[in-house]
Amino acid sequence: MKTVVLANQKGGVGKTTLAAHLAVAAERAGDGPCVLIDTDPQASLAAWWNGRALETPAFASTALKELSEKRDALGQAGYAYAFIDTPPAITESIRTVIAQADFVLIPTRPSPHDLRAAGSTVELALVAGRSFAFAVTQAKPNSRLTVQAMAVLSEHGIVAPSVVYDRVDYAASMIDGRTVLETDPKGRSAGEMIELWRFVKNRINDSKKTRKKAGTKDA
Numbered sequence: 001m002k003t004v005v006l007a008n009q010k011g012g013v014g015k016t017t018l019a020a021h022l023a024v025a026a027e028r029a030g031d032g033p034c035v036l037i038d039t040d041p042q043a044s045l046a047a048w049w050n051g052r053a054l055e056t057p058a059f060a061s062t063a064l065k066e067l068s069e070k071r072d073a074l075g076q077a078g079y080a081y082a083f084i085d086t087p088p089a090i091t092e093s094i095r096t097v098i099a100q101a102d103f104v105l106i107p108t109r110p111s112p113h114d115l116r117a118a119g120s121t122v123e124l125a126l127v128a129g130r131s132f133a134f135a136v137t138q139a140k141p142n143s144r145l146t147v148q149a150m151a152v153l154s155e156h157g158i159v160a161p162s163v164v165y166d167r168v169d170y171a172a173s174m175i176d177g178r179t180v181l182e183t184d185p186k187g188r189s190a191g192e193m194i195e196l197w198r199f200v201k202n203r204i205n206d207s208k209k210t211r212k213k214a215g216t217k218d219a
């Protein structure tokens, strides 16, 4: 099982929204089964899942100190991907979660404050030696800020080419436990989520290949 962690110490950037949407996008792409894990005391992801009529993606509760064992058990149970939501803070708990990631996605709004705040999350991923990328979120259409943000972020790491735009359907779809992939599967927001999942999946597979290659060389 591969573990994707959504992290950014900045609040409201779309960690929870993307955790739910990516899990649904992955399942709809045939890459599941997926499981969601909420490590944020605000428990927004858990609340979303509880309001959901569908059984999939699955949800797993775990105490942080048992996260590693829980991941092993979920992998053995056949889950292909786990998506872990985290709180907006830099805490020991985030370090613990990031240390167990195969991939860290850092949602970042295209504003100067948000760009500055992303640095500490990058630092955590780098220290833990985890592969990471940025996803620009809540972007306004035709905004130069988005292009500038992508340029700034790309100096610090890979940026997902699919920008997530600011649209009410993201928030609206989540009111009753759904996602834009379910409320408007052919809409632009759904298209963004399909693309973003493709990007994340490719990044995970690429880093796996790189690790394998490095292993072959060492052997």
Ligand SMILES: Nc1ncnc2c1ncn2[C@@H]1O[C@H](COP(=O)(O)OP(=O)(O)OP(=O)(O)O)[C@@H](O)[C@H]1O
Pocket (backbone or CB within 6 Å): 010, 011, 012, 013, 014, 015, 016, 017, 018, 040, 042, 044, 086, 087, 088, 137, 138, 139, 164, 165, 166, 167, 168, 170, 171, 172, 174
């Ligand atoms: N692309 C988007 N367009 C419009 N609204 C969005 C988008 N993404 C998220 N939102 C809304 O912005 C708010 C913050 O999103 P979300 O809760 O996913 O962020 P978060 O990073 O998990 O926040 P926190 O740090 O508080 O956990 C929510 O009200 C959500 O519905």
Ligand SMILES: [Mg+2]
Pocket (backbone or CB within 6 Å): 015, 016, 017, 040, 044, 085, 086
């Ligand atoms: Mg959240």
